[in-house]
Amino acid sequence: MDPATPISTLKGVGSRREKVLNNHGISTIHDLLYYFPRRHLDRTTISPIRNFTKGDVVTLIGTVETFGEKSTRRGKIFQVIVSDGTGLLTLTWFNGVRYIKNLFKIGDKIAIHGKVDYYGGFTITHPEFDKLEKDDDPISTGKVIPLYSLTQELKSGGIDQRFLRQIVKEVLDLNSKIPEIFQQYILDEHDLISLKDALNKIHFSNGIGELNQAIHRLKFDEHFFLQLLMALRKRSLQHSGSLPLPDIGPYFKLISETLDFELTDAQKKVIKEIHSDLKNPIPMNRLLQGDVGSGKTIVSILISALAVGNSAQVAMMVPTEILARQHFHSFKSELEKVNIPCALLVGNMKKVDRSPILVGLENGKIPIVIGTHALIQEDVNFKNLGLVIVDEQHRFGVNQRAKLVEKGNNPHFLAMTATPIPRTLSITYHGDMDLSIIDEMPANRIPVVTKVVEPSRLGKVYQFIKDEVAAGRQCMVIYPLVEESEKSDLAAAVEAHKELDEKFFPDLNVGLIHGRMKADEKDNIMEKFSKNEISILVSTTVVEVGVDIPNATVMVIEHADRFGLTQLHQLRGRVGRGAEKSYCVLVKRNVTDTSRTRLSIMEETHDGFVIADEDLKLRGPGQFFGIKQSGFFKFKIANMVTDGPIIHMARKLAFEIVEKDPNLKNESNKMIREMFILDYSDRLDDISLS
Ligand code: ADP
Ligand code: MG
DSSP states (O other): OOTTOBGGGSTTOOHHHHHHHHHTTOOBHHHHHTOOOSEEEOGGGOOOGGGOOTTOEEEEEEEEEEEEEEEETTEEEEEEEEEOSSOEEEEEESSOHHHHTTSOOTTOEEEEEEEOEESSSEEEESOEEEEEOGGGOHHHHOOBEEEOOOOHHHHHTTOOHHHHHHHHHHHHHHTTTOOOSSOHHHHHHTTOOOHHHHHHHHHSBSSHHHHHHHHHHHHHHHHHHHHHHHHHHHHHHHHSOOOOOOOOHHHHHHHHHTOSSOOOHHHHHHHHHHHHHHTSSSOOEEEEEEOTTSOHHHHHHHHHHHHHHTTOEEEEEOSOHHHHHHHHHHHHHHHGGGTOOEEEEOTTOOHHHHHHHHHHHHHTSOOEEEESGGGGSTTOOOSOEEEEEEESGGGSOHHHHHHHHTTSSSOEEEEEEOSOOOHHHHHHHTTTSEEEEEOOOOTTOOOOEEEEEOGGGHHHHHHHHHHHHHTTOEEEEEOOOOGGGHHHHHHHHHHHHHHIIIIIOTTSOEEEEOTTSOHHHHHHHHHHHHTTSOSEEEEOGGGGTTOOOTTEEEEEETTGGGSOHHHHHHHHTTSSOSSSOOEEEEEOOOOOHHHHHHHHHHHHOOOHHHHHHHHHHHHHHHHHHOGGGGGGOOOSSOOTTTOHHHHHHHHHHHHHHHHHOTTOOSGGGHHHHHHHHHHOGGGOTTSOOO
16 A cells, blocks of 8 residues: 555545544655554553652542542642553643543543642642553553554544554554565664554564564664665765865975964864875765864864965854954964965945955955855855854854855865764764864863852852952853843843942953954953953853953853753863963852753863763754754654664664665665655755655
8 A cells, every 4th residue: 555545545444534643744644653652551560559659650440439620729620530550640731731630430441641749648740641441451451552642633633542552553554564675684784673563563563572572673763765866966976076176286395384372183184084085086074072172173284284285275264253263363373484375254344345355255365265155155155165164153154054065066075063962963963974083182281170059159159259359360151042042141241230339249350252243342351351451351152152351260051950961061071271271160150960960060060071071961963063053854753862782783784785785776776765755855856866
């Protein structure tokens, strides 16, 4: 049966049910089969009430003994008491009472899931629950019962657990021949059950063992198709010929010989990796990862000098103007030694300043340009753009990067990021790029002393800041700026600045910088801060990226609990850049224990990869990368954090298949191709599948 068959062909799916199912992304029988249960009820995972302890997250099956409404100080609540033969449990709802109270009858059997609390007896507040039919009980039947997500809309549209099971069963019975996508040897090698078995068992299995096999197979498929996309993307890049940059050249040598420090082994290693890519006539596509302060800038300068030594032009794009200026200064001070001209291109430049740069880039007299998004404007043209570098690459969209790359003839591409991305995530998210990691800090670094404090301790913190400033040093106070609530966050930072300036530090210069200020205002403030004309700088997170003020020794991060750990780590990297001992104070304003536990990781480690791992575990991949990228992962069952071994297997297989059959044209890959196109129809524009 064709997977595109509409669900309206199924028994009982009339136009009303069809509509609500469509609203939930279920239009075809394929969609229905891949609407996996959100939970499975299995005999072995059901806990008896007798064994509960406060804080457990449990699944149980109970019979409704009694229920009723109660008035409390907080308003009406609704309670149901259930028993499972070993004890009693109270279920409590604080809202939606009117709707909930009509759902129960004495004697009903229900499956319940939630966190156990204890108030004179065991209770679960706002549990997940499903009413069970007679034949649904996994204890008496020994079967695993699938529980699907049911929204209110589905329920009122006439779709309950029983109905979903019935139509899934109908499809599975009709589809006795769900085609396999992998050849038998692949299934054997990776210990995979057939797709047909997996789809049957994810819905209806006879035990947890079978269910786990099904989960394993379906996770494998999801990772496989994403890796296939990565393999195809990588492949499509490699087709295009680009200018090889084989020579070390005179500039690279001269600059590296005159550095006032010795490159770390890690820096030398990544330079080698990059250079060996540049020798090839296929474009490099490499991601350089290195913790804040690990010395990526000098690597990019040396690589740029190498490119210029091969007569290629270099464009480096960075997300903010402040950072562009800073990089420009770093580049210039090295490039002056070898007389390589270098230009800065940012937004809102005067025409008299901008025009000569455009001319120089077009006729090749300017070999290196550093800039913001201004670089991707249409009138920016190059004579021979051979290398594109993007710093803090996660700040740019794929299109922006592509626009810059298109200004050259298949230029080599180097992305840099200071966000340490856990390995498993990195091969999925950047699976089409090669990876270089600077995993070693320059030897002279002193770790930043980090402390989590309650607001009540701020008086002491401010005194400490006064002492540091008296000793000639500077301080930054960071306020969170979350996009959706930008206005109120901004107001908080402005307010804080006023208070610090007038109340706590009346004798010191307290500056304010935030993202809504005009570029030249920001530059002006940063200029003053770098000259130590401002002692304390109150800032929203604009300083997060790259800014280098070696004299700043104290960073106070307000509402630290609102930041991701990775972001805190980045911010903390802004201090401790000079010779003095530095401090980072995390002000915790959220009162929960979990925020304390989370933040304390910052006190314990300076290893960006350890922090990133924790961050990913705690917040999940969507949050980890920020809201913008959350649509990237289409996973229904796969888990980026815990599926490490499966990801590696799936990746290896996907790359092997594309290596042998780049267009997926072989008969043996026909089903793979079909499924892939079905799953990733919206991501096919940057790959070529002829
Ligand atoms: P990031 O990787 O965060 O971009 P930077 O490139 O800004 O780090 O480097 C941070 C500081 O460390 C700079 O002042 C740079 O000059 C210095 N630095 C870079 N490499 C070394 C090294 N091998 N030894 C000592 N200092 C270094
Ligand atoms: Mg940097």
